[in-house]
Structure formats: C-alpha cells, structure tokens
Amino acid sequence: MNPHFIAHEPSDTVGVVVVEKVSAGQEVTGWIMENDKTETLKALAEVPLGHKLALTDIKNGDTIVKYGNDIGRAIDDIPRGGYVHVHNVKTKRW
Numbered sequence: 001m002n003p004h005f006i007a008h009e010p011s012d013t014v015g016v017v018v019v020e021k022v023s024a025g026q027e028v029t030g031w032i033m034e035n036d037k038t039e040t041l042k043a044l045a046e047v048p049l050g051h052k053l054a055l056t057d058i059k060n061g062d063t064i065v066k067y068g069n070d071i072g073r074a075i076d077d078i079p080r081g082g083y084v085h086v087h088n089v090k091t092k093r094w
Helices: none
Strands: 005-007 014-017 027-032 037-042 052-054 063-066 069-074
Touching: 014 063
Parallel strands: 005 027
Antiparallel strands: 005 014, 014 052, 027 037, 063 069
C-alpha cells in the first residue's frame, strides 16, 4: 500500500500527507504506524505534502495530537477530512 497520509498512534487526531497533495473529495488511505492499521477517509479540502488532515471531528478548543504529541488547540471546528493548519490551530503558549 502507498498511503496518502501517516499517523504514529491511534490517538492522533491528525495525519500528515505524504504525497504531493490530496484533492478535495478524494478518498485517501492512511497508515497508523503503531498498530500497523490502515484508515480511509474523504478529504474535504486540498491538502499539500507535509500538511495535516483531520482524522476525527475536532471541536473548537480541542487539543490537536500529531505523532502522539500535543501540537496546539483548535480555534475552530474542524470536520474529519478537513485541512488542519495555521488558520484553525494555535499554540497553547500564547
């Protein structure tokens, strides 16, 4: 399998795109490394290589987990398959 995204742990709320891009409406497959499982979802927006895709519905204020680590909080609701980036995630430091 050639995954479109990867996540390290089943508890990750985002996966990182590992192909040039995924397109809005595209069915994408990801690899969860810790348990060697695959997951399929529909991308709701174009997401470029190295950027994040929501693996679950994320509510405003929720912690974003990438590779098992807290990387910030959502500042807007993000649906499963949505693009997760600086427009809807902020650090918890400030």
